[in-house]
Amino acid sequence: MTTGAAGTKTPAIMVQGTGSNVGKSLIVAGLCRLFANRGLAVRPFKPQNMSNNAAVTADGGEIGRAQALQAIGCRVPPSVHMNPVLLKPETDTGVQVIVQGTRFGTMRAREYGEQKAKLLPKVLESFSTNSLEADLVIVEGAGSPAEINLRPGDIANMGFAEAADLPVILCADIDRGGVIASVVGTHAVLEAAERQRIKGFFVNRFRGDPSLFDDGMREISARTGWRGLGVVPWFSDASRLPAEDALGLSDGFGDGALKIVVPVISRIANFDDLDPLRLEPHVTLQLVQPGDPLPGDADVVLLPGSKSTVGDLAFFRAQSWDIDLKAHHRRGGHILGVCGGYQMLGRTIADPDGIEGEPGTAEGLGYLDVETVLTPDKSTVAASGTHVASSVPVKGYEIHIGRTVGPDCARPMMILDNGQPDGAVSADGRVSGTYMHGLFAGDTFRSAYLARFETRSGLTYETDIDRVLDDLANHLERALDVDAIVALASANKS
Known part of the structure; x- marks a missing residue:
């Protein structure tokens, strides 16, 4: 009491x-x-x-x-x-x-x-x-x-x-x-x-x-x-409700025509980003466990958030997922990185202060022409803005350390309401990264994102949670x- x-x-x-x-x-x-x-x-x-x-x-x-x-x-x-x-x-x-x-x-x-x-x-x-x-x-x-x-x-x-x-x-x-x-x-x-x-x-x-x-x-x-x-x-x-921890993650959900694949990295964070996608009736969401290859029939590979980005980048390579991702990209597949996943897609991740381990710089996956420096200050903010490609409103939140800069940031994925850009997009538009979590919980953005792959949304997410x-x-x-x-x-x- x-x-x-x-x-x-x-x-x-x-x-x-x-x-x-x-x-x-x-x-x-x-x-x-x-x-x-x-x-x-x-x-x-x-x-x-x-x-x-x-x-x-x-x-x-x-x-x-x-x-x-x-x-x-x-x-x-x-x-x-x-x-x-x-x-x-x-x-x-x-x-x-x-x-x-x-x-x-x-x-x-x-x-x-x-x-x-x-x-x-x-x-x-x-x-x-x-x-x-x-x-x-x-x-x-x-x-x-x-x-x-x-x-x-x-x-x-x-x-x-x-x-x-x-x-x-x-x-x-x-x-x-x-x-x-x-x-x-x-x-x-x-x-x-x-x-x-x-x-x-x-x-x-x-x-x-x-x-x-x-x-x-x-x-x-x-x-x-x-x-x-x-x-x-x-x-x-x-x-249908967000899971408390990674014990709630299963290998796959749905049998829709659009296949979104997520590698389950060792320190996966904020994986509730995936919840709206796993409930979409026209989407197959496949979570690939360590030791298994990324499937060759994926439409999108989504790199999720991580609590230890440099460590999970090494973990990603240890599963040979970097080789699978290269083949996916070569076949014309799309890649989306969220937060730590966004950082991994860049050219380098520098940790000069040893925030995640020994000080040093790790080579990124190289799909975005950006570089990240991990810094002691942490961004934890609610965020909203506009998705540049579709012009639809977006709403979510940021939880991350580090700053990311580079030529591809000139093509941001989002423009926030405060006028600041967020994320980066490759020149061919097939690789995107953002610091914003919670994007797919918004029905308007999720519908616009799926429509890019000629897939219709069949879910009103927040209404479903309430029900x-x-x-x-x-x-x-x-x-x-x-x-x-x-x-x-x-x-x-x-």
Whole structure:
């Protein structure tokens, strides 16, 4: 609970999970829409998130994309205070740390583990700020409280719940198997006070008749003393909503005539750029996994954003994708690079300050006559403008380090509303690059882009997202004891 401006506590509840990827983010998004549809002012909150799928807030800060979706569920603009600590992996052992929307620094995993407790005051500050105008706050944990090796200094699960004095409900995923053991095992490893903080549990992603698990729910309650709050059946339209992390990426979508191919680089970032394309009925979106070749029948190869551009450029070459891309281009294929992908398409990427590793300069793929220099300052802004080739409006956001210049920048892909050019286009028009994420979410731009390949758009993306959130809210209303969840959130209100 958090104290509001009038001295009362805003009802709040925390959804923790028996593990990662059990559906917490989606459940919170659905609950946000459910309670918003009931007329409540709802706010999402996640104290600590780890994802390279980020969103930009109106004031130029970064938060996890999942919290941005949850804000849409609440029908409010996203705020940096909805996700005060965002960890963006740059290597297997290091992360960029974003605090209240701003780059705090880059740390090794062990170093962050030693420093994270010092961020708790900022996390609590954001929680309080986020709660001021809310009737209800729904908090999402990260990973699982059962990871007791991470408990010292924890700000993501029980450490935060204890500091903010929140009741907790536990989400378990039956689709992966072992659901009884996952809940009972979580109970077994927690401290007594933490067990008492958990007020109930629910089971997610059940396929078939939920009543078939009635005995399982009773067995879990008998072994834990926790109240069963419901069984959530499988929600097939979940795949139409933006995925929380790269675990949600599948190999391919659709069977349309236009084939867009995306190489899945090791530090792929802001891959929700792809979501509108994978939902287009006349598009086949193929995600090529490491070790597999880029297919020879692609119409467009799209190079996505990266959290470590120089490292992913080397990774790209290690898969021999540079050879495949050369063959694609020679056959007359089109290439589009977004953010880090745009930087890779140039002649060189210089990192004089060693921001991504050892200082030096890497040779780019050479499809655009531009050069990039990575700089310590970071651009995180909402952006809008006009797509030069089609003259249609565009809207999106930028999250990147580095400046890109060169002759091909004289043919920008976009002209921003402030008059500045963005991106570059090759002389033959078949290779383009831009720093703007979120382009394909705009129906007008996406329609114009697909029309270039004689392909018709069959999607109204933002309307579709809104519909799915409403359907999810109704789905949860039928499956969960929603009134009990409200009562638990309100129990300590003073």
